Amino acid sequence: MAASKLILCLNAGSSSVKFALFKYEPSTPLLLEGAINGITADKQFLDFKSYTPDGSTLESIKKQEIETPDHESAFKYFMHRLDSQQGDKRMLDSLADIYVACHRVVHGGANPRPLVIDDSVDHELEMLSDLAPLHNQRALDIVHSCRAHLKSAKNVAFFDSSFHMSILPPIYTFPISLDVQKRHQLRKYGFHGLSYAFIASESAKFLGVDGSDLNVIALHLGSGASACAIGSGKSVNTSMGLTPLEGLPGATRSGSIDPSLIFHYHSNSSRMSASLSKELKLTVAEEILNKESGWKSLTGTTDFGEITERALGQGDEVCKLAFDMFVNRVAMYVGQYWVALKGGASALVFAGGIGERGAELRKAVVDEVACLGFELDEERNKAAAGSDAVVVEISPEGARLKVLIVHTDEQKEMAKEVLDQDL
Ligand SMILES: Nc1ncnc2c1ncn2[C@@H]1O[C@H](COP(=O)(O)OP(=O)(O)O)[C@@H](O)[C@H]1O
Ligand SMILES: CC(=O)OP(=O)(O)O
Ligand SMILES: [Mg+2]
Numbered sequence: 001m002a003a004s005k006l007i008l009c010l011n012a013g014s015s016s017v018k019f020a021l022f023k024y025e026p027s028t029p030l031l032l033e034g035a036i037n038g039i040t041a042d043k044q045f046l047d048f049k050s051y052t053p054d055g056s057t058l059e060s061i062k063k064q065e066i067e068t069p070d071h072e073s074a075f076k077y078f079m080h081r082l083d084s085q086q087g088d089k090r091m092l093d094s095l096a097d098i099y100v101a102c103h104r105v106v107h108g109g110a111n112p113r114p115l116v117i118d119d120s121v122d123h124e125l126e127m128l129s130d131l132a133p134l135h136n137q138r139a140l141d142i143v144h145s146c147r148a149h150l151k152s153a154k155n156v157a158f159f160d161s162s163f164h165m166s167i168l169p170p171i172y173t174f175p176i177s178l179d180v181q182k183r184h185q186l187r188k189y190g191f192h193g194l195s196y197a198f199i200a201s202e203s204a205k206f207l208g209v210d211g212s213d214l215n216v217i218a219l220h221l222g223s224g225a226s227a228c229a230i231g232s233g234k235s236v237n238t239s240m241g242l243t244p245l246e247g248l249p250g251a252t253r254s255g256s257i258d259p260s261l262i263f264h265y266h267s268n269s270s271r272m273s274a275s276l277s278k279e280l281k282l283t284v285a286e287e288i289l290n291k292e293s294g295w296k297s298l299t300g301t302t303d304f305g306e307i308t309e310r311a312l313g314q315g316d317e318v319c320k321l322a323f324d325m326f327v328n329r330v331a332m333y334v335g336q337y338w339v340a341l342k343g344g345a346s347a348l349v350f351a352g353g354i355g356e357r358g359a360e361l362r363k364a365v366v367d368e369v370a371c372l373g374f375e376l377d378e379e380r381n382k383a384a385a386g387s388d389a390v391v392v393e394i395s396p397e398g399a400r401l402k403v404l405i406v407h408t409d410e411q412k413e414m415a416k417e418v419l420d421q422d423l
Pocket of ligand 2: 012013014015106160191192222223224225244
């Protein structure tokens with residue numbers, strides 16, 4: 001593959017590592033993309049695609065089982081693939097062609113924009129690691145490896161929290177001592193911001209409105225799940241908070257609970273967890289709520305596709321309880337954000353692994369919020385699985401309120417921003 005200036009994008013999600021390689025050109029042509037999913041599950045699967053310069057598919061691997069039980073081995077696999085011979089060709093001429101390495105860093109404090117990573121930014125991000133215990137350290141490990149091995153690349157951190165810096169004080173302030181909040185920079189930050197930025201620009205294009213006129217309720221439902229009210233193109237409110245734990249339940253996360261619950265769960269909840277102290281610095285309470293709760297603790301699996309099949313196909317009562325619980329929690333945010341947007345949302349948007357692939361979940365959520373006027377075309381909802389389009393409408397033809405699926409792409413969002421912001 002002959003290319004001289006490339007953008008490498010890396011995204012360490014809680015259950016996945018995704019990567020993509022683009023040309024450093026205004027239209028950011030995609031050269032390679034891949035994901036290793038299932039890092040919190042028993043088995044991991046690789047998806048991988050490479051493209052010719054005219055955009056047709058060169059190589060395609062779908063759901064191939066692979067043994068990469070942690071983020072580090074998944075990242076190493078991708079770097080090895082990038083730097084090796086495939087048949088009679090190398091994937092790229094030289095790793096020195098990578099001009100910018102983009103890193104999705106979930107917690108960026110109050111930084112409103114991406115930052116080029118030097119030693120001082122690196123240190124700043126280390127300090128924030130405890131506030132995104134399933135994410136930041138893993139992203140930083142990848143940053144450190146890129147800084148050590150990709151000598152000619154500029155490493156840039158893109159923050160999930162940046163998109164939500166438009167949220168106003170009555171929403172981001174906690175009802176606790178203001179002094180304490182100031183001293184420790186405690187506030188609602190919100191996450192999945194790269195995904196919401198991508199969802200906002202693609203929804204605006206699809207709906208034919210200017211980005212600054214966009215009013216939608218967006219749902220990023222993956223291993224971590226959140227909702228966002230987007231008003232006039234900006235984040236007005238979002239369900240995650242100081243950390244990605246607040247709000248909706250996830251694969252291994254409880255989401256919002258009565259904060260007192262943890263005192264009744266375990267008598268030693270505030271101690272440091274010995275089992276995790278090497279990899280992550282967590283108390284027992286944080287470990288339980290971040291890593292031992294959610295779908296895993298209720299049903300034994302982190303795979304929401306399997307939960308849906310067991311709930312609706314096999315009549316498994318516990319899985320049905322988990323499914324109904326998720327529908328209830330998601331619908332409550334749709335109601336709240338309908339009010340936040342003063343009834344002015346023009347679309348409900350589903351994204352993330354569950355939002356994009358869970359047809360049954362989408363149907364159940366839309367049924368639950370039908371009183372607001374949202375409606376689903378069942379055929380379109382089922383057929384959406386076969387579509388490669390970035391945005392798929394699943395509401396009936398001509399519906400006033402649209403229901404959309406956006407195949408979100410945090411990697412593409414970072415590459416776009418490199419060009420837009422001249423990084
Ligand atoms: N067919 C499906 N129906 C519902 N959920 C699914 C389906 N396929 C995958 N998922 C779920 O998508 C989630 C992963 O979402 P994703 O956004 O890719 O992850 P991450 O949060 O790691 O970025 C997993 O919980 C997985 O179970
Ligand atoms: C912020 C967050 O929870 O991200 P992910 O869904 O990728 O784990
Ligand atoms: Mg994700």
